[in-house]
Amino acid sequence: MRSPVRLERRLHQPKRLNLLIPAVSLLFTLVLGAVLLLATGKNPIDVYWRMLERGFLSERALTGTLRTATPLAFTGLCAAAAFRLGVINIGGEGQLYMGAVGASLVGLWLGGSVPLGVTIVVMVLAGMIFGGVYAGFVGVLRAQFNTSEIITSLMMNYIASILLNYLIFNSRSYWRDPRSFGFPSGKPLDKRAHWPVFDMLGIPVSFGLFIAVLTAAVLWVVYRRSKLGFEINVIADSPRASRYVGIRTRLTIIAVTVLSGAVAGAGGASQVGDFAHYLDAKSLQLNGFGYTGIVVAALARLNPIGALFVAVLLGGLTNAGFSLQGPDFPSGLVGTLQGLILFCAVAGEILTKYRVRYNRSAVAA
DSSP: OOOSEEEEEOSSOOTHHHHHHHHHHHHHHHHHHHHHHHHTTOOHHHHHHHHHHHHHSSHHHHHHHHHHHHHHHHHHHHHHHHHTTTOOOOOHHHHHHHHHHHHHHHHHHHTTSSOHHHHHHHHHHHHHHHHHHHHHHHHHHHHHHOOOHHHHHHHHHHHHHHHHHHHHHSSOOTTBOTTOOSSOOBOOOOGGGSOOEEEETTEEEEHHHHHHHHHHHHHHHHHHHSHHHHHHHHHHHOHHHHHHTTOOHHHHHHHHHHHHHHHHHHHHHHIIIIIISSOOHHHHHHHOHHHHHHHHHHHTTTOHHHHHHHHHHHHHHHHHHHHHOBTTBOTHHHHHHHHHHHHHHHHHHHHHHEEEEEOHHHHHO
16 A cells, blocks of 8 residues: 655755754754643743753853863764764764873873973874774774674774773773772873863853864865865765765775764863863763764754754753752653754754655545
8 A cells, every 4th residue: 555645855955944944843842842841740931941041041051051062062073074974973972982081191191291282282182093093993894894883883882981991990090090099080180281261251161162163163174175075975975976986985984984083082182171180981971972962963964063053052951951950850851852852853854855745646545
């Protein structure tokens, strides 16, 4: 029996859909969220206002939002960089961990013996190298053996998590503070190695957020204005055609996967230099920045600049959820709302590429 409804691929995507579909998706999310809140006995208008207030409408709220948005921007850019090629790298979580391991290693080694600017550059480079090399294994397996990068990158998240726990909790490694008693902790950086915080209209902004903005700008130029970006678009549209015209598909897959991991690794360096100031194994694993970064990339439609704004949006939503937690507002409710946002965003993305056709003959039959 033929289905009365079918999806037909659009030969041309009208530009108006780029703004209309996300706006409709957001509106639909609010409607579905309101239905969910009503079902749990909550007033949707009151809840939405409180979330807006706790996430964005005060200096304290914005400070927390930008703090949470910083790692989300890096992991969102990590996912977007790989997804644009069709490589589903969901290993941003593990690549973030490895970046934090590398950055804390050189940060502890340098201490305050060199100027802060040099320390920051070396920490970022170390984070990018550790994250990029770790992602490179996924790229090589995909390019050379056609191994599913979804499975390998996910498995490597767990390996990175085990390594992180080993360095801090199960060994006397260079990263572990020998003076920590009772509960093991990472060795703290010298205060002279702490990354600076800038005051923007009374709101403290971490240095890592500026690096994320610079990273987004570089990725935008690479994908829109460079030969590599052109090759990535060709490979994503048709791998066969790319090989026919002489594009080195395997090398490009490895290069983009390494680039993706390097971006996440820079986020790990930011976590150490901006916020924790030591290798904080417990906090890194509890926050799940890498997995939320996939949501950021999807909502931004793989646009690097859009990922920055989505990271701020989800950062505010996350912080609002933390501040609203209590007996009358379970923590899982915010996670459910985030899931609705992703669901509606994916549905909207489908509608930008396909149009819905109603098959009357199938109904009549």
